[in-house]
Amino acid sequence: MLRLERILCPLDFSEFSAKAYDYAQSLARHYRATLLVEHVVQPVFSAHPSYVYPDMVNDIYQDMRTHAAEQLEQFVTSHTPGGGQVECQVRDGAVTDAILALAESVKADLIVMGTHGRHGFDHLMLGSVTEKVLRKARCPVLVVRRPVHDFVAPADRAEPVRLHRLLFCTDFSPHSERALAYALSLAEEYQAELTLLHVIEEIPVSSDLTTTTAEVVRQLEASIPAEERSRVTIKSRMRVGRPYQEIVRFGQETETDLAVLGVRGRGALDLALFGSTTHRVIQQAPCPVLAVHI
Numbered sequence: 001m002l003r004l005e006r007i008l009c010p011l012d013f014s015e016f017s018a019k020a021y022d023y024a025q026s027l028a029r030h031y032r033a034t035l036l037v038e039h040v041v042q043p044v045f046s047a048h049p050s051y052v053y054p055d056m057v058n059d060i061y062q063d064m065r066t067h068a069a070e071q072l073e074q075f076v077t078s079h080t081p082g083g084g085q086v087e088c089q090v091r092d093g094a095v096t097d098a099i100l101a102l103a104e105s106v107k108a109d110l111i112v113m114g115t116h117g118r119h120g121f122d123h124l125m126l127g128s129v130t131e132k133v134l135r136k137a138r139c140p141v142l143v144v145r146r147p148v149h150d151f152v153a154p155a156d157r158a159e160p161v162r163l164h165r166l167l168f169c170t171d172f173s174p175h176s177e178r179a180l181a182y183a184l185s186l187a188e189e190y191q192a193e194l195t196l197l198h199v200i201e202e203i204p205v206s207s208d209l210t211t212t213t214a215e216v217v218r219q220l221e222a223s224i225p226a227e228e229r230s231r232v233t234i235k236s237r238m239r240v241g242r243p244y245q246e247i248v249r250f251g252q253e254t255e256t257d258l259a260v261l262g263v264r265g266r267g268a269l270d271l272a273l274f275g276s277t278t279h280r281v282i283q284q285a286p287c288p289v290l291a292v293h294i
Helices: 015-031 054-079 095-105 129-136 175-190 209-222 243-254 277-284
Strands: 006-010 034-041 086-092 110-114 141-144 165-169 193-200 234-240 258-263 289-293
Touching (some): 006 095, 015 034, 015 110, 015 141, 034 054, 034 095, 054 086, 086 095, 095 129, 110 129, 129 141, 165 175, 175 258, 175 289, 193 209, 193 243, 209 234, 234 243, 243 277, 258 277, 277 289
Parallel strands (some): 006 034, 034 086, 110 141, 165 193, 165 258, 193 234, 258 289
Antiparallel strands (some): 141 289
């Protein structure tokens, strides 16, 4: 059974990291995990260091840390219904390095991050904090963009995120198996419907659509462990076309709440592979995407 014991959620106080925090605390509640939130204070650099006294820089930096700690406490207090237990961390240094270092030191099982915040990335930008964490983290990363439909229920703030429809995308390679474990676990925890999706770029010449679809569905259904079939509502689907386009389109058509994809290890989202399926889905999907590394 999948266990999530420590969840890390970096915050920059933007509305997008606030949305990620909703997901992080929901997951922490479902899995009874420790939730850590982190804000990184970047070093103060002066254009004319010879004219600045070290003590002055230290005083300014200390004020920034104190202010950041106060902001973080206030954020958690105002965004945590019921006063759940959250560990706050203010770290120094480069943002990406600080996030990865904390994730490593606490042995985080999951990182939950927002995009399009001050340190997020949009459809055209590379080299962002979120992207670097995706490439280098040793644990799965849930990337939260602002969903097309919102899960926050004003009458029930105790459960800020409700997942009803999950999507698991597979290419039947070995790295997909670990990602499937996460998809099944999430579906069981949230009592959500899980759709298994495989996309092929074209129908083989020696086959036809009906035959190919039947074979793909058979493979998808065979990938589910017998003990899981009675616990989770599962559907199997096949699409024909470019994988990332069909995954995004399927997510839009079915109003998917969260998608799970496997990634071929650390470095698979390297800048040289900007056109990769996972990367493009993260950029364009109408819902959060959980990238699971092997």
